[in-house]
Amino acid sequence: MARSLLVPRESLCVVVLAVSLLGACSDDPEPTPQPAPPSCKETRSNERIPVLPAAARQAYQETFTNLAARVNSECGSCHQSPNNLGGLSYTATRDDLKDKGPRMLVRIQRGEMPPVASADQLKKAVELGVQLSAWLEQGSPEGSFTVNGSQGATVEDPIASGVASAMTDLGNCTPAEDKLGSDPDKDAYFEGLTQLPRFLSETDTDVTTFDAEKLARHGTFAFAPTYPLFSDHAKKLRLVHVPQGKSIAYDAATKKFKVPPNTRFYKTFFKDVTGTDGVVRYRKIETRLIVTRERWQDAVFGTYVWNEEGTVAELHRETYRDGSTFADRVLTYKKDERTGATRNYAIPARHRCVNCHTGSEGQNFVLGFTPLQLNRRAPGEGGVDPAATILEDELSQVDRLIKYGVITGLGSAADLPKLETSAEGRAPSSKEELELQGYFIGNCAQCHNPRGFAVQSNQALAFMDFSAGGILFGWKPFNVLETNGRRRYVAEVEDFGVDLGRPYPTSTLYERVARDTNERNIHMPLNVPGKDCRASLLVARWIATLDWPKADEGLTAEEKAAAKKKRMRLANGAVVNDCNTDADVRWVGEDFTDKLPYQPRNPGWKEHVGKGAWEYLTRYPITEAHEQLAKKRFPTNWWDLKPGLCTFPTASAPSPVEAWMTDRRGVPKRPWGELYYSTAGANVFQGICANCHGRAGDGQSGAAKALVAWQGARVANLTSAQYGLFGRAASGASHLAPFEQEYGPHGAARYLVWMADGGTNVPLTEEFMQAWVKYGEVDIDFSNDTKDWEAWGANMLGAASGACDLIRRGVFATAVPPSGNIRAIGGTSLWTEICTLDNPLTDEIRSGSDATAVAEWLKRAQFNAGVMAYFYLRDELSQGRVAPLRSECDRR
Numbered sequence: 072m073a074r075s076l077l078v079p080r081e082s083l084c085v086v087v088l089a090v091s092l093l094g095a096c097s098d099d100p101e102p103t104p105q106p107a108p109p110s111c112k113e114t115r116s117n118e119r120i121p122v123l124p125a126a127a128r129q130a131y132q133e134t135f136t137n138l139a140a141r142v143n144s145e146c147g148s149c150h151q152s153p154n155n156l157g158g159l160s161y162t163a164t165r166d167d168l169k170d171k172g173p174r175m176l177v178r179i180q181r182g183e184m185p186p187v188a189s190a191d192q193l194k195k196a197v198e199l200g201v202q203l204s205a206w207l208e209q210g211s212p213e214g215s216f217t218v219n220g221s222q223g224a225t226v227e228d229p230i231a232s233g234v235a236s237a238m239t240d241l242g243n244c245t246p247a248e249d250k251l252g253s254d255p256d257k258d259a260y261f262e263g264l265t266q267l268p269r270f271l272s273e274t275d276t277d278v279t280t281f282d283a284e285k286l287a288r289h290g291t292f293a294f295a296p297t298y299p300l301f302s303d304h305a306k307k308l309r310l311v312h313v314p315q316g317k318s319i320a321y322d323a324a325t326k327k328f329k330v331p332p333n334t335r336f337y338k339t340f341f342k343d344v345t346g347t348d349g350v351v352r353y354r355k356i357e358t359r360l361i362v363t364r365e366r367w368q369d370a371v372f373g374t375y376v377w378n379e380e381g382t383v384a385e386l387h388r389e390t391y392r393d394g395s396t397f398a399d400r401v402l403t404y405k406k407d408e409r410t411g412a413t414r415n416y417a418i419p420a421r422h423r424c425v426n427c428h429t430g431s432e433g434q435n436f437v438l439g440f441t442p443l444q445l446n447r448r449a450p451g452e453g454g455v456d457p458a459a460t461i462l463e464d465e466l467s468q469v470d471r472l473i474k475y476g477v478i479t480g481l482g483s484a485a486d487l488p489k490l491e492t493s494a495e496g497r498a499p500s501s502k503e504e505l506e507l508q509g510y511f512i513g514n515c516a517q518c519h520n521p522r523g524f525a526v527q528s529n530q531a532l533a534f535m536d537f538s539a540g541g542i543l544f545g546w547k548p549f550n551v552l553e554t555n556g557r558r559r560y561v562a563e564v565e566d567f568g569v570d571l572g573r574p575y576p577t578s579t580l581y582e583r584v585a586r587d588t589n590e591r592n593i594h595m596p597l598n599v600p601g602k603d604c605r606a607s608l609l610v611a612r613w614i615a616t617l618d619w620p621k622a623d624e625g626l627t628a629e630e631k632a633a634a635k636k637k638r639m640r641l642a643n644g645a646v647v648n649d650c651n652t653d654a655d656v657r658w659v660g661e662d663f664t665d666k667l668p669y670q671p672r673n674p675g676w677k678e679h680v681g682k683g684a685w686e687y688l689t690r691y692p693i694t695e696a697h698e699q700l701a702k703k704r705f706p707t708n709w710w711d712l713k714p715g716l717c718t719f720p721t722a723s724a725p726s727p728v729e730a731w732m733t734d735r736r737g738v739p740k741r742p743w744g745e746l747y748y749s750t751a752g753a754n755v756f757q758g759i760c761a762n763c764h765g766r767a768g769d770g771q772s773g774a775a776k777a778l779v780a781w782q783g784a785r786v787a788n789l790t791s792a793q794y795g796l797f798g799r800a801a802s803g804a805s806h807l808a809p810f811e812q813e814y815g816p817h818g819a820a821r822y823l824v825w826m827a828d829g830g831t832n833v834p835l836t837e838e839f840m841q842a843w844v845k846y847g848e849v850d851i852d853f854s855n856d857t858k859d860w861e862a863w864g865a866n867m868l869g870a871a872s873g874a875c876d877l878i879r880r881g882v883f884a885t886a887v888p889p890s891g892n893i894r895a896i897g898g899t900s901l902w903t904e905i906c907t908l909d910n911p912l913t914d915e916i917r918s919g920s921d922a923t924a925v926a927e928w929l930k931r932a933q934f935n936a937g938v939m940a941y942f943y944l945r946d947e948l949s950q951g952r953v954a955p956l957r958s959e960c961d962r963r
Contacts, residue, residue, distance in 0.1 A: 303601025430523030454509025
């Protein structure tokens with residue numbers, strides 16, 4: 072049934088009148104008047120969020136002289152003339168800062184300047200941005216200007232004091248069922264909306280009051296998840312509004328919710344502030360809003376940022392480099408009013424939201440509102456911390472939402488699935504494993520599932536499904552290698568406690584949650600500010616409770632339990648000593664867009680392509696044979712089967728039949744229709760380029776995120792229609808035209824190969840290249856020997872040079888060198904044709920007797936590989952066609 076509506080005023084009057092008349096005719100004495108029961112009872116929730124009252128900001132005077140000095144101090148080493156890093160150079164004059172200031176301000180507010188800043192540098196940059204913004208807004212005066220003033224305006228708090236003081240994660244009170252209503256005018260307003268309004272107050276009625284009783288009258292209700300997302304210890308109030316006459320229906324067969332289009336989900340973030348009286352209250356920082364649509368790709372979403380007074384929340388519209396809105400933003404807030412101490416706060420950009428929300432369980436762009444998440448559990452149940460306090464209204468929220476009519480298809484919360492039984496046929500091996508799975512539900516599963524960003528950007532991670540029913544329960548992770556074949560997710564070590572405290576712990580699953588991003592590791596959870604020591608503790612404790620292959624072998628049950636208990640103590644001690652809540656937040660802004668109109672990423676290309684070390688780029692011809700080979704299909708492996716999802720056609724044997732396709736008797740190992748084919752262009756791009764540039768060529772990948780956090784470098788979006796290499800200008804002119812004018816047909820291929828062979832300004836190390844090149848999923852082989860990478864070159868096409876070097880030596884996809892990618896054996900024919908196109912593999916080259924000849928052969932082989940990627944980008948990816956990998960038979 073749908074949510075009930077208010078009784079019409081006229082009908083209510085008739086009922087009241089009838090009751091009054093009946094009472095007048097009765098001979099019974101009049102009853103003693105009783106006080107009306109409260110229509111909105113105090114919420115019984117353990118998570119209290121007393122809201123900081125709105126207050127005027129303290130203004131202060133600043134001078135242009137001081138501002139200029141601060142700009143010079145924080146920006147001058149890179150940008151004060153004659154310095155010109157990144158193409159920005161300024162002089163500390165009033166006119167020049169007025170001209171360059173807006174550009175500098177945008178980069179500061181996005182958290183990009185200074186690059187790879189420490190938390191303290193970031194804070195100083197944000198404070199500079201506040202002063203620079205005030206100076207620009209006030210006409211860039213030569214003398215003094217006002218910073219952080221409230222302009223003498225009367226401060227009106229949209230939240231009543233009683234509501235603020237009683238606030239919890241489930242609102243300030245629990246509305247009675249007879250006070251429910253709807254908001255049909257707003258429902259109609261949102262139905263046709265393509266972008267959010269400027270102010271939060273323009274969205275659902277009374278939403279800025281946070282008054283649960285008022286919100287209930289408009290059909291908006293609070294809820295809280297069982298397994299919350301960590302966000303730098305922020306507290307949150309979540310609200311849901313289902314359109315009039317609709318409901319969120321539970322499907323018992325799929326155990327999922329069906330969220331109707333136009334449903335609105337609000338999430339307000341609060342940060343703790345210690346007042347002058349020493350009392351901790353919570354300041355409103357941002358309110359995020361998602362408006363669902365029939366297709367999740369059409370969801371409308373954004374963030375409203377509350378002003379410092381706490382009176383107005385305005386849509387966040389900081390721009391990316393290309394001018395589009397909703398980029399990263401960093402601000403500071405006063406954390407302690409007694410000392411004036413401040414703390415950074417990071418607002419994630421639009422692309423980060425997309426990274427996380429595309430993997431939503433219900434495929435509706437919504438996280439946190441799922442059957443598992445709504446089904447609040449008692450302490451110690453379902454992976455909930457045994458030390459937690461869970462009160463009545465938290466445990467009863469599902470039944471309450473059913474009564475409100477928000478959820479239908481359920482009798483009670485008892486009908487909902489439970490985490491401990493989510494993996495059919497597999498149970499959690501320990502309470503620590505169940506607790507870790509609960510953490511994964513709220514913080515990791517949105518990316519680590521078949522539709523999530525982690526898997527979509529690297530299909531080799533498809534096995535690492537951390538959603539409910541995924542890999543974790545009963546997983547035997549020892550000796551499971553990362554996708555580059557070099558390190559283990561979980562490894563047995565001699566001294567567990569000492570190893571956890573090392574800069575590079577042996578178990579990379581622990582390293583990813585316990586260490587900051589570096590050249591070979593990306594910090595998890597992704598796109599989340601702050602450090603969560605609980606994540607480190609849960610992973611360490613889980614590793615401690617596993618059956619260690621060597622240490623636990625041959626032990627009695629009692630001895631094994633004692634060994635695990637000892638490891639648990641070591642885990643607890645190591646994390647306590649190793650992990651401390653950061654004094655401040657370090658955040659590195661991400662912007663993978665480019666300025667418009669299009670400019671080549673390295674503007675000095677004419678000075679290098681075809682000259683010096685890159686003279687070969689114009690010497691080697693690009694022929695019709697290159698284009699044909701780029702599109703030639705090779706059988707390289709067998710499709711990974713997905714029973715029930717994929718069927719394969721009947722096919723005849725390929726020509727030629729290669730040895731890997733048959734057994735010793737010559738019988739096909741599988742039906743010929745199950746052969747996986749890849750083009751040379753797709754294989755090169757997906758095996759090498761996609762590691763950083765993303766499978767769609769859009770610059771979205773784990774390696775790209777690691778690179779920007781590690782050294783501030785950004786990966787190019789090659790396929791953007793507006794600013795990508797393969798896009799077009801507003802006039803319709805191709806971005807490839809300047810290169811073709813300079814070098815003739817396919818001139819852009821020469822530029823692309825140059826960028827991939829050292830033309831990029833980004834320094835790539837052997838360690839980075841080895842860490843981020845994928846093994847196993849793409850039929851390409853590399854060595855994991857550092858000496859090989861030093862010889863091949865730690866650039867993007869160094870990997871292609873490496874693959875061709877293995878072809879030359881006859882060890883591609885064999886145990887020598889020990890790459891671990893013996894499944895790439897089917898790619899030998901494909902890579903042989905790439906490496907030898909117009910580049911004969913002679914006995915002299917095979918033997919390596921002439922080092923100069925070998926170097927020339929490898930140079931041309933790598934050139935061929937780069938040209939393969941160029942044609943795939945031009946003819947496939949830039950048209951939106953992404954070649955399926957062998958694990959994606961359902962997409963073929």
